[in-house]
Amino acid sequence: MNSATKVQKKENKTAIYCRISGQMQSTDRQKDDLLKVAERFKYEIDADHIYIDIITGFSVGEERPNYSALLDEIEKGNIDTILFSELTRLGRNSTELLAEVQRLQDKGIDLYFEKQDLWVRHDKQDLGSRILLAVLAITTSYEIELFAERSISGKIEKVSKGGGIGGDNNAYGYMNDENKMMVIREDEAEIIRRIFNMYADGKSTIDICDILNTEGVPTSYGTRIKEFKENRKRKGLTPKTYDHFKDEEKFEWRPSAIAKLLCKELYKGHRHVVFRKPLVDKLDKKKGEQTEREIVRTIDLQLENLRIVDDELFQRVQDRLAQAAYNKNNAMHHPNLLKAKLICGECGSRFTVGKQTDTATKYDMNPRTYRCYGLVDRKDHPRICTRGAEMRQWRLDGLVLTLSLYMFAEINIADSNTKKIGILTLEIEDMLKVKEAKSKELSTLTDEHKKAVSRLSHSKEPDEIVNELMANETMEYNTKQKALANSIDKYSRGITSRRVTISKLQRLTSTYSNIKDKIDEIRQNKELVKAMVDEYIEDVTIYKIHKLWNLIIVHYTNGAESWGTIKNARYKKDETFFDEAFCHYGIEFRSWIINNNDHAFTYDKDNQTVHYNGNSKIHRQLQAGTYTYEEFHNMLVENDWIGSYPLYAYEEYPSEHIQDSKLEQHPTNDIDWDKHNQQVIDELKRRKEQEELEIACAAATEEE
Numbered sequence: 001m002n003s004a005t006k007v008q009k010k011e012n013k014t015a016i017y018c019r020i021s022g023q024m025q026s027t028d029r030q031k032d033d034l035l036k037v038a039e040r041f042k043y044e045i046d047a048d049h050i051y052i053d054i055i056t057g058f059s060v061g062e063e064r065p066n067y068s069a070l071l072d073e074i075e076k077g078n079i080d081t082i083l084f085s086e087l088t089r090l091g092r093n094s095t096e097l098l099a100e101v102q103r104l105q106d107k108g109i110d111l112y113f114e115k116q117d118l119w120v121r122h123d124k125q126d127l128g129s130r131i132l133l134a135v136l137a138i139t140t141s142y143e144i145e146l147f148a149e150r151s152i153s154g155k156i157e158k159v160s161k162g163g164g165i166g167g168d169n170n171a172y173g174y175m176n177d178e179n180k181m182m183v184i185r186e187d188e189a190e191i192i193r194r195i196f197n198m199y200a201d202g203k204s205t206i207d208i209c210d211i212l213n214t215e216g217v218p219t220s221y222g223t224r225i226k227e228f229k230e231n232r233k234r235k236g237l238t239p240k241t242y243d244h245f246k247d248e249e250k251f252e253w254r255p256s257a258i259a260k261l262l263c264k265e266l267y268k269g270h271r272h273v274v275f276r277k278p279l280v281d282k283l284d285k286k287k288g289e290q291t292e293r294e295i296v297r298t299i300d301l302q303l304e305n306l307r308i309v310d311d312e313l314f315q316r317v318q319d320r321l322a323q324a325a326y327n328k329n330n331a332m333h334h335p336n337l338l339k340a341k342l343i344c345g346e347c348g349s350r351f352t353v354g355k356q357t358d359t360a361t362k363y364d365m366n367p368r369t370y371r372c373y374g375l376v377d378r379k380d381h382p383r384i385c386t387r388g389a390e391m392r393q394w395r396l397d398g399l400v401l402t403l404s405l406y407m408f409a410e411i412n413i414a415d416s417n418t419k420k421i422g423i424l425t426l427e428i429e430d431m432l433k434v435k436e437a438k439s440k441e442l443s444t445l446t447d448e449h450k451k452a453v454s455r456l457s458h459s460k461e462p463d464e465i466v467n468e469l470m471a472n473e474t475m476e477y478n479t480k481q482k483a484l485a486n487s488i489d490k491y492s493r494g495i496t497s498r499r500v501t502i503s504k505l506q507r508l509t510s511t512y513s514n515i516k517d518k519i520d521e522i523r524q525n526k527e528l529v530k531a532m533v534d535e536y537i538e539d540v541t542i543y544k545i546h547k548l549w550n551l552i553i554v555h556y557t558n559g560a561e562s563w564g565t566i567k568n569a570r571y572k573k574d575e576t577f578f579d580e581a582f583c584h585y586g587i588e589f590r591s592w593i594i595n596n597n598d599h600a601f602t603y604d605k606d607n608q609t610v611h612y613n614g615n616s617k618i619h620r621q622l623q624a625g626t627y628t629y630e631e632f633h634n635m636l637v638e639n640d641w642i643g644s645y646p647l648y649a650y651e652e653y654p655s656e657h658i659q660d661s662k663l664e665q666h667p668t669n670d671i672d673w674d675k676h677n678q679q680v681i682d683e684l685k686r687r688k689e690q691e692e693l694e695i696a697c698a699a700a701t702e703e704e
Helices: 027-040 065-075 094-106 126-158 187-202 204-213 220-235 253-263 311-332 393-457 463-507 510-523 526-536 629-636 673-703
Strands: 014-021 050-055 082-085 112-115 118-120 173-178 183-184 268-276 295-307 342-344 351-355 368-372 390-392 537-544 549-556 562-569 588-592 601-606 609-612 626-627 642-646
Touching: 014 027, 014 065, 027 082, 050 065, 065 588, 094 112, 112 626, 118 510, 173 588, 183 295, 187 204, 187 253, 187 311, 204 253, 204 295, 368 393, 390 393, 393 463, 393 510, 393 549, 393 562, 393 588, 393 642, 510 601, 562 588, 609 629, 626 629, 629 642
Parallel strands: 014 050, 014 082, 082 112, 342 537
Antiparallel strands: 112 118, 173 183, 268 295, 351 368, 368 390, 537 549, 549 562, 588 642, 601 609, 609 626
C-alpha cells in the first residue's frame, strides 16, 4: 500500500502527470519531486512521458490537453503506471477523483500519489487502499473548499486595504503598483478625462471613437492583452491563446466600449466589488453554462485616491446618457420604413427621423419627417449641406411603395410559386418512394402466391382439401393484391396531379388581376412591406431637382431603378387627385412615376438636368435629349406619363391627429388617373409578355 511495498522495475512505461495553476505556480518543483520518486522506485521516465497541464485553479469545464494526450498513450499500450504529486492533480473533488481512478484502473493502470504515499493498483484486490483512497478523496475535496473560502477571505481583505483584484485593477485607467495596491495609471487617466469631456460637450460615442482611432490611441483590451502576454513570457509560462483577441495591435475603439466606460462609477472613486462563492464541483456543469453563485460579500468604498473625474463632470455625462437612452426608447415607439435606406444625393449624408412643427394640411396630419443629416448645424456637427431635403414620412413612404409595389407583387408571386413547386416536388419524391415500396410488396406477394399455388397443386392431399386450401390462399391473395393495387393507383394519381400542378405553376404568367390582388395584399401587411423593402431596396437617393421639387431615385438589389418626385411645399389643387371609385387609400399626390430599369434616364445634380438617351422600352413616346425639370415635366404631361401616389402610414399616429382622407371637399382635376395607371400596368404587362416571347423564340431556334 505504501512506499515499502516491493516494486518491480519498469522501463519506459511510466509517466509523470503535473497539473498546476498557470498564474500561481511553477512546474519545476512538481516535476523534480516526481522524477526523484521514479528514481527511488527505479522507474525510467522518457522525456515524452512527462505531461504537464497549466490551468486556472477553479476553472469550470476546464480542458486538459496533455491529460488527453496521456489517455491516448494509454490506449496505445505505451503506459501502465502514472505518478502524481497528490490526489488533487487527478481530480478537484471526490466525485471527479474517484471517477478518474476507476477509469484508469479499468484500463489496467497503476497510480501513485506522492503526498499521500498511496499506491492504487489496477487489480483492485487491495481493499485497504481502496478504502483509504475514498477517505482521502473526501478529505481532499473538503480541503479544496476550505482553500476556496480562505482565498475569498484573502481577496476581501486585500480589497479592504486598497489592493487590486480581478476586473478592477485591469480597468482602463488603473493598475497595481509594486505593493499590489490599486493606483491610477496616469497616461490612461488622461484619456478617460478627455473622453468624459468630449461626451459632456456633445460629441457622440461614434465621434469619440473616430477621434481616438484616428489618433491611434491604444484600447484597453489591446493594452491589457499585450501586457498579459509579456507577463507570462517573463514568468517563463507557455504563451496563452486569446481566441477572441487575435491581434492586439488591430484593436479599435467601439461605441459600446465608450458607453460602458462612461457609466463606470470607479472613475469618480466609488469602488463596488461583489464576491461570490467559487464553484469547485464542476462535473454537473457544462462548459459555457451560466451558474448563479452565492454572494459572499459586497464591498462599497469611496476612495478619493482612485478618482479620475469630478462629480460634476460625471453627472453631466450621466444626464446626457439618460437623455440618449430616452431618445432611443422613444424611437422604438416610432418605427420607420426607409430611414436605413435614405441617402442625400446632394451631400452624401444619411437621413434622421424627427418631428416637424404641425403645419400639415388636412391631407397629411403626421408631423414626423425624414431629414438630411447634413442640414444639422451644431457645435459638434457644422452644417455641410445646403440643398438637403426634409419631407413627411407618410409622403416618402407612400411614393417609394407605389414605385415598388408592382415589382414586390411579381417577386412575391414568383417566390410563392417557387415554394409551392418545392413542396410539391418533395411530396412527389416521397410518394414515388412509397409507390416503389408498394410495388415491390405486390411483386413479392404475387411470387409467393404462385409458389403456394404450385405447392398445393402438387400436394398428395385429397382434392377437396387441396381445393379448399387453394381457395383460401387465392382469397387472401386477392384481398391483399387489391389493397396494394389501390394504394399504388392512389399514389400514381397523386404524383400525376402534382406534376400537372407544377407544370401549370411553371407556365403561370402574372396577369393584371393576380398582380393587383397581390399589391393590395402586400400593402395591407406592414411586416411584409418592411421585409420586402429591407430585402429588395438597395437605397433611395434624394436630390433637389427644383426649388419646389425633390427627385426620388429608388435603386433595387436586382439592378432595377424607379424615379418619382415629391414637392417641398404644399400641394396645389391641380397637383392632387381623389376619386372614390379609384383612390382606395385616400387622396393621391402628383408625381413622376418612371420605370428606369433600362437606365435610359440619368440625372446631373450639378446642372439639375435630366438626360434621356431614347432607349427606354417603356417610355418610347419621349424624345431623347437633356431637360430642365420644367421641360421634362411638361414632356411627361404631354405624353400622359404623370402618375400619382397615396400616403402610406407605416408609422401610425394618434387618430385624433388624422382627419378623414375621403372628405367630399378633396380636390379633383381633369386628368383621367384610372386610364393613366391602367396604361402603366398594361405597358408593363406587354413588355413582360414580349420578353417571354423573345426568350421562347431564342430557345426554339437553338433546338432547330
